[in-house]
Amino acid sequence: MSSSKFEQIAAIIERDIESGKYPSNSKLPTHRLLAEELGTTPVTVAKAYKLLMDKGQLESFVGRGTFVCAASDLDHAIQAPPEDNNFNFSILQPCLELNVPALKSAYRQSADLITAPVIGYTEHSGHEVHRAAGAKWAAMYGLEGATSENILLTNGAQHALSLVIESLTKPGDTILVEQLTYPGITAIANMSGRKLVAVELDKDGLCPKALAQAIDDYQATMVITIPSHQNPTGISMPEYRKKEIAQVINEKQVWLVEDDIYAFLDDITTPPIANFAPDYTFHISALSKAISPAMRCGYLKAPHSQLHALNAHIRTNIWLVSPINFIAATQLIESGEAFRLASLQRETANHRQQLVRDIFPSVDCAASGYHVWLPLPAHWHPDRFALEAKSNNIIVTSGSYFCVGDAQPTHVRLSLMSIGNQARLKEGLYKIKALMDSDTSGFFPY
Ligand SMILES: Cc1ncc(COP(=O)(O)O)c(C=O)c1O
Incomplete structure (x- = not known):
């Protein structure tokens, strides 16, 4: 969780940008209005806006107000490549390490x-x-x-x-x-x-x-x-x-x-x-x-x-x-x-799907191919789950990004292939399971 109030407000605004409440290029409410809405002070909102400006998510123009920086919808759904300290479950790609030798050889011969x-x-x-x-x-x-x-x-x-x-x-x-x-x-x-x-x-x-x-x-x-x-x-x-x-x-x-x-x-x-x-x-x-x-x-x-x-x-x-x-x-x-690489990736995916069945035995998830469509317990909204996971260095994709029309998100999507190391994948899956089972009552109101 974010430690201070203005960081918590910034996290809420970030989530609202990600969920589409504040689309790219839209104008944000004034400090006073948002402070009233969130039960805080205009100074705290100003500090939250400043934090998001420093992160490149908002920009401010004198006399015009504060705006959401333009970004493709995909930037939010598919997040940065895995970093060492992250468990990145957001990218649907093959286990790349397995393919490097064959790819190098193909380009050499080419x-x-x-x-x-x-x-x-x-x-x-x-x-x-x-x-x-x-x-x-x-x-x-x-x-x-x-x-x-x-x-x-x-x-x-x-x-x-x-x-x-x-x-x-x-x-x-x-x-x-x-x-x-x-x-x-x-x-x-x-x-x-x-x-x-x-x-x-x-x-x-x-x-x-x-x-x-x-x-x-x-x-x-x-x-x-x-x-x-x-x-x-x-x-x-x-x-x-x-x-x-x-x-x-x-x-x-x-x-x-x-x-x-x-x-x-x-x-x-x-x-x-x-x-x-x-x-x-x-x-x-x-x-x-x-x-x-x-x-x-x-x-x-x-x-x-x-x-x-x-x-x-x-x-x-x-x-x-x-x-x-x-x-x-x-x-x-x-x-x-x-075709050999495709079979290798298919076998790896099947093996990883078995891991999910072992770790989440009672969860009825549509597990197939590279990813899992994981239903969350009723006390978790997928946006908040994704945000909370992110603050624990776990990147998952909220179901909100996939909804068309009035569909209400109840799931998160986990890619099983973007973490190369299987032991680390397992560790990440256990962390997700622990977060799913955790109590949300102490969190900042959603
Ligand atoms: C269903 C679907 N179509 C298309 C793509 C994009 O694939 P490509 O990298 O070949 O453009 C993706 C990538 O995640 C996908 O999941």
Whole structure:
């Protein structure tokens, strides 16, 4: 806990910034108003504002007031890389240490493949061999019909998402998403003026009936889903549900964006929805989660009718993805190393999930893939839990960041992979368990 009153007030303001009560660039209340609201003095509020200004979270302008500094929504949900004194449970990435040797070797070998044509501008957005390797990667995890003709190269899955959203919808359009979803999607929508509408999830993922109804109600033309090891709920759609969703998409003739970045974590491959609705589905895969987010290698399989528009969009924004990273990616895929690393990460994740089941035997959490969607006891609000954990050097992600619409957060998300050392991971999990069980009555009022 913060020691003095003004630090406690600063922590409350920080939490309110993180939860969106005070969005980026918004004006904060005057010292006097906030002091009245929080039952303290204007001087204490002034000291709290000063503390947050020093931390770069607020800025003050003479005569205009105090404002929240601009930041991407993602900055809050995904926090700084792990530091030695932190238990960082907030980043969904592979156990990087396991992949370093293979990655070094791939980049070394790639150096020999650098030729003049490879390092120049290409007419098409990406070289054919690199697109063919992307087709091979996605096919390994069940995607049918991918070829070098219909695969586009992107700077990771995030770029693929923004590319599809910005190419196929306009500002003001409504996009349907899972009621709890990856904040990277929310960030794109907020920045580009698209509206997100939440569709109900059940234990098997997106509900087909609710989806069909929402398409009609909101005249939506795009749906985005994360069918495998969903971020954040951990739900994986069974094949029957994927077929039901495909049927809705085919009947309603709307675009489906299938963000299948975690498909490689399935123990038994389930075919993606794209196989059942190929004319309307944009299927996204990437090497970020199996190998390294630093490679920025994403693959987007698009319906033939949209390839031209998407290519034009890529050229306009970035000309082309860096072929140098895709040489290494192709090397890893063609040699089979990429698949070996993906299996290694899957086994590590499975092993760590077992650890969670051992430490939290009575907690019914959707534990799957790289993360755990941990329900909190009723006395904990997830925002306050995340804040309290942070003051104990434990970084977890509050459920608030994933809520769309009126959904009320009751969980926190824990990544099991961003702490490399297993003993330290275990220590961190025990600390989280102790915090969950602790009494909150002595804390500053929420
Ligand atoms: C569901 C989902 N999609 C996309 C991304 C972004 O991936 P990339 O690093 O390939 O841009 C993430 C990252 O956490 C994610 O969880």
